[in-house]
Amino acid sequence: MGREKRIEYEGAIYHVISKTVSSENAFMEEKDYRHFIKLTCDAFSKYQAMLLSFALMKNHYHLLIKTEKANLSQIMHEINSKYAHYFNSAHIRKGHLFQDRYRSYLITNDEYFINAFVYINLNPLEAQLVEQLEDYKWCSCRYFEDKDNAPRCLNFKEIHNLSGIEIARITQFIMSKVSESKKYGREIKEHNSEENIKKIREISAEIQNKYGSIVKNRELKYLLVYALCSKKFKLVDISFALKMSYATIRRIKNKVEKRMTSDAMVTEWLSEIGKVNAFDYQNDHKVPGTL
Incomplete structure (x- = not known):
């Protein structure tokens, strides 16, 4: 029996998590992170999507995505397949890099959006990779106070529209929601x-x-x-x-x-x-x- 199609429609927002096979590292050096971000922005431009948050961890990544068309599957296939091809070539490797089935959580209300947004941006801090949010290069949390150097597809205007929070205040807001982030993290392990x-x-x-x-x-x-x-x-x-x-x-x-x-x-x-x-x-x- 084939898998059911994902729910896709114009204007949908998703929290996407993609993990590597056998928890292998997906990013070995700085150029890997940079290339992944480039491919992501290329795909978002091609398929008319907006990046609202991201966190690139060693063996998985989080994206908060708004799709202008019903095309999440196309976007994710484009990102994962092209990055896997790059990574295998760069690191003399063969085979699948990411698990075949990424996880996508459909954001259905404002509270759910805020919880997902905060959770993603707190990931590096929760994983104890840094002591300050802005110190982690490969997460959107760094760029709320450094917009000039942000990935081109990180859509600050839409983040403000959906959150109702001024971009300059977002880091402070995220740090005030640590307990909600932990609760959301527990929920997504049990709830899709x-x-x-x-x-x-x-x-x-x-x-x-x-x-x-x-x-x-x-x-x-x-x-x-x-x-x-x-x-x-x-x-x-x-x-x-x-x-x-x-x-x-x-x-x-x-x-x-x-x-x-x-x-x-x-x-x-x-x-x-x-x-x-x-x-x-x-x-x-x-x-x-x-x-």
Whole structure:
């Protein structure tokens, strides 16, 4: 079975992590870092993307990317394949350099953007490579106070637009968010928003194939939303996957919770909804009625 396609659309923002095979070093000397940045900026220019943050570590790298077109896969293929070719030639090496499947986290709200932004820029400090953010050459954190020497594809205007923070104050802001960065780091090890959105859409499709359209059946839509919430999917991921506002998802969740205290039928229908295969239960028979 082939891999599912990644979620790609115009204007999407991603936190991308690409790791080397067997934790090999991807950067051996200064010219390697410089060449990687050049290739990245070339790819961003070619595919009309914006670089919002980056951190190049020894055996992996982080990019915060905004794509103007639905083309993340093309961008990443361009960067990784061209850099691997360069690196193998420069260091007399053969074979794959980066793992075949890079990790991409779809940024779905402002808080998620800030957390990813801070996390990436704190990477060298957290890894104890430097004592001051601005001392690490191969991370965007160095250039918030040295814009003249920044990579040409690092888009300060868009960073300001998305963060709401003046560039001159960003380093101070990043250092004030160390605890949030640690929490984000733990979360991304357990949570992939992109994969969760795909799973939510799979569940929604199976439920609608069995019970009918959630567009035409408001009660079914309410049950689906609550069932997803009960499975610990994040509200923001449900919102994105079902193309409903965050506030609407929260309102539906609260409404169904209140109905459950006085209407046993709600619990019964939720049990039926929870039996579809996509929820990892066995299919059954009944069609949900009304709330």
